[in-house]
Amino acid sequence: MSTTTTGPLYPTTGEPVAVNARRNRLGVWLCIVSDCAGSIALLIAYSYLWSLNVNNAWAPPKNTWAPDAPFWLIVLGIVLATIAMWWGYKGLVKGHKDRMIIGATLATLITLVTFIGQIVQLSTFPFDIQDGAYASSVFWLAIGAAIHLFLVLFLTMAMIFRTKADRITSDNPYHARLVSMWMTYVCIIIAIGALFTLVMKESPNSNAPTFGTFTSQQ
C-alpha cells in the first residue's frame, strides 16, 4: 500500500525512491521465482532421465562424463563476483562511491572471465549434445548458466555506468542491492546445477527398459 516516506524523490513519478525501491524489490523477487521455476524444469529433466536411464542411453559414449572441475570453477567465479558486488554495495551505503565502482568493476571482470569459461566448457565437453540423455541435460544446464552469466554481465556493467552517473548513490543504493540479490540467486542456482552433475552421474537404474533398433537407420 502506498505510504508517505521521506528522502530523495524518484524523478519520473515524484515518489520517494524508497517506495519505488520496495516495488522494484518485489518485482525482482517475482522474477527470481519465475526464473527458478524454469531452472527447476531443467533440473527435473536431468534427474528424471538419470533415474529412468531409458534404453540404457543415459550415459555418454564410453562413459566419458564431463569433468567436475570446470563446473565448480564457474560456481567459484560467480560467487567471487557476487561477493565483490555486495562489498561494493556495502561500501556505497557507508558513503564510499568509489568502492561501489571498484566492486562493480571487479564483479564485471570476474563475470566476464566466468562467462568465457562457460563458453569454453560448452565447446570442450567430451561429447556432443546428441550423445544420450546425460549429454543433452548437461549441455542445457551449461547453456542455462551461460544465459544467466550474460545477464549478470549486463547488470554489473550497468552498475558501473549508473554509479558513475550518480544514479546510484548512498541515498539511492537500491538498484545495486537488487542486482546483488539477483547475483546471489544466480550463485545458488548454478551451484545446484553443478551439484546435480557431481552426484548424479551413473544412473541408479541398471535394469532399464530397452526400445527397438530405430537408431540403426541413421
Added chain:
Amino acid sequence: MSVTTAAVFEQPAVLQPKQHGKPGGFLRHTSIFTGLAGGIVLAAITYMIGSKLVPWGTQNADFTQVGLNALLAATMFAWVIGFMAGIGAFAGPIRWALGHDLTHDDAEYMAGKGQGKFRYWKYTTDHKVVGTQYFIMVLILLGVGGFLAMLIRTELGWTWSELFDPNFYNSIIGTHGIVMVVSLIIVVTGPLGNFIMPIMVGARDMAFPRLNALSFWLLFAAVPPLLATLVMGGIRDGWSVYQPLATQAGMGMVGYQVLIIVFAFSTGVASVNLITTAVTMRARGMNWSRVPIFVIGIIASSVMGLIWFPMYQYSQVLAMSDLILNSSFFNPVAGGSVWLYENLFWLLAHPEVYVIVVPATAGILELMTVFLRKPLFSYKLAIAGFAGVVGISAIVWVHHMYMTGFAPQVGYPFMLSTELISIPFGFLVLVALGTMWRGKVWTRLPMMCVYAVIWDKVIGGITGVYLSDVPVDQYMHGSMFVVAHFHFMLMGAGLFGAMAAISYWFPKMCGKMLNESIGSIGFWTAFFGFQITFFSMFVAGLQGMPRRVLQFDNAFNVSNWISTIGAYIIGIGMLIFLYAIITSWRGKTWAPANPWGAKTLEWQTSTPVPLENFPVLPVVTSDPYGYGVPDPYDAIEQELARDDNEAKVPQ
C-alpha cells in the same frame, strides 16, 4: 467504496535528470511500422546467412529435416528480436544501463501524451493503451480460433465427407486449440487486468510501465510465427503436441515452439507487473480486507502463470532442442522420455485452466455485487476459494496421464487431489449463490452472463469430477466427452465470464455504453448454440466417439450433425456480439462516469479516464461492497453535493 480525495504524496519540485534531446528520445522515431521493418529485415538477413551455413539435408533419427528446422527457428527468433528492436523495446534497458534515466517529460511522452490515436501503434507505456491493445488482439485471436472451430465442425457435420485433407484437418485442430488457449489466457487479465485493475486499486499506472508494453508487444510478435505454421505443414499433433510426434513433425512445429517460448516471456512479465501493482500500489486506506475481489482473482491467476508457465516454456525449449539439435530429452531411443514431456507440459497445462477460469470468476463475483446491490457473500470464503485453487492446482496434473502408462500407482492420489479442487471451486460457486440469495436483481447484460457462467461451471465441474476418477477416465479418455467437458470450463465459464466482465467494464474501457439489446441477442444466441453443440458432444462421447478424428462411424452422425448446427449458432451469436461491440465503440455519446452506480475506484474517476487516472490520488475509507451500509463520508459528500446543486439553481 467511499473515497476522499487527497494527495498521497506532496508534489514538490523533483530534481530531474538531464534531458537528452526531445522527450521520448529514440522512441519518437519508432512505431509498429519500424517494428515490422526491423523484424522483416533481420529475419531476411538471418535466413539468407543461415541458408548458406546450415546443411539443409541433415536429418535426425526420425528423418526430420534438422537443418531446415534450425534455419526456420533462427529466422523466427530473428523476426521477434528485430521487431522488438524496431519498435523500441530495447531502448529502455540500454538507457537504464547507461544511467540515462527517464525524466518526467520522457515518461509522459512514452505514456502517449498528446499523440492521439497514433499512441496505439507505438511502444506506449500507459496501462490503458496496453489494455486496449490487448482487447483488440484478443478479439482478433478469438476470431481466428473461432473461424477454425467452424471449419472443424463443418468437416465433422457428416461422416465420410472429406472436405479437408487429413493433414490439414489435423493442423486446423492443433492451431484452433493453441490459438484459443492463448486468447483465453489473456482475455481477462490482458484487457481488464491492464486497463481496469490499476485504476481499481487507485494507482496512476502499472508498477513497471515499460514491462507492460513489453508484455503486449512480445505477444504481438509471437503470433505471426504461429499463423505461419498453417502454410508450413501446420501443427498436426493437437495443441498438446505430445512427444515423440512433435520431434517427428514438420516445420509447423517450430512456429508453435517459438510462440510458446516468446508467449511465456510475455506472460511472466505481465504476471510480475500485475502482482506488484496490486500488492504495492494500492491507494491509501485500501487494506487487504478492502481489496476488490477482482483484484484478488487477478493476483491468483498471475501467481499460477508466474510459477507454472516456465515449465511449459522449458518443455518447448527442450522439444525444440530435440527437433533442431537432435538432443535426447524426449526420444526414448536415445535415453529421453515422453513422460518427461507430458509431466512438464501438464504442470502448466492443467493450472492453465484455472489461469483462465479464476479471473473470469472473480470478474463475475465483482459485478454481481453491483447488480444485486448487496455485499459479497463471505468475502473471506471467496479468498479461501481462490487460495485453494492456486494451492491445489500444483498437485493435479497427473490426471491427464492416467492412460499413458506413467506410474499407475500414483493415479489414485492424483484422483483425490483433483476431486479436492472441486471444494475451493465449490466455495466460489457458493459465494456467487449466496450473493444472489434473496437479492433483488438488476437484470442487465453482464448479469445475464453470470447466470450462464454459473450453469456452465456446474456442468463443466461435475463432468470434471467424473473424468478425474481413474475408472471412468479409462473409459472416457480421448473421447468427445472430454472435449465437451473442457469446452464447458474454458468457453462456458472462461469465455462467457470474460463476456460478462467486458460488458460490465466496457463503458469505462471504451467510453461508450455497450448496446445491450444487440449484445443480449448475440450473447443468448451464442449461449444456446453452446448448449446444443456441447451437450450433443457429451452424447457422442458417451456413445464412444473418439476425439481428433476426421471420419467416424455412422452411429455418431446425428450427434455430430446437431453439434455442427449448434456451432454455427454460436458463430452467429458471436458475430452479433462483436457487432454490438464495434457499433457501440464507434458511437458518439460518451458513457457516464459511473453508469452502474458501483462503489469501486475505477468508477469514481471520469470517462474517458485521464492520463494519470485520478486528478489526485484517492484515499479509501470503506470496503468496496458496502451497499446499503450508511457511511459517514457518503453523508458528508451527499450534503456537499446538495449544497453545490442548490448553489447552481438559477435564482
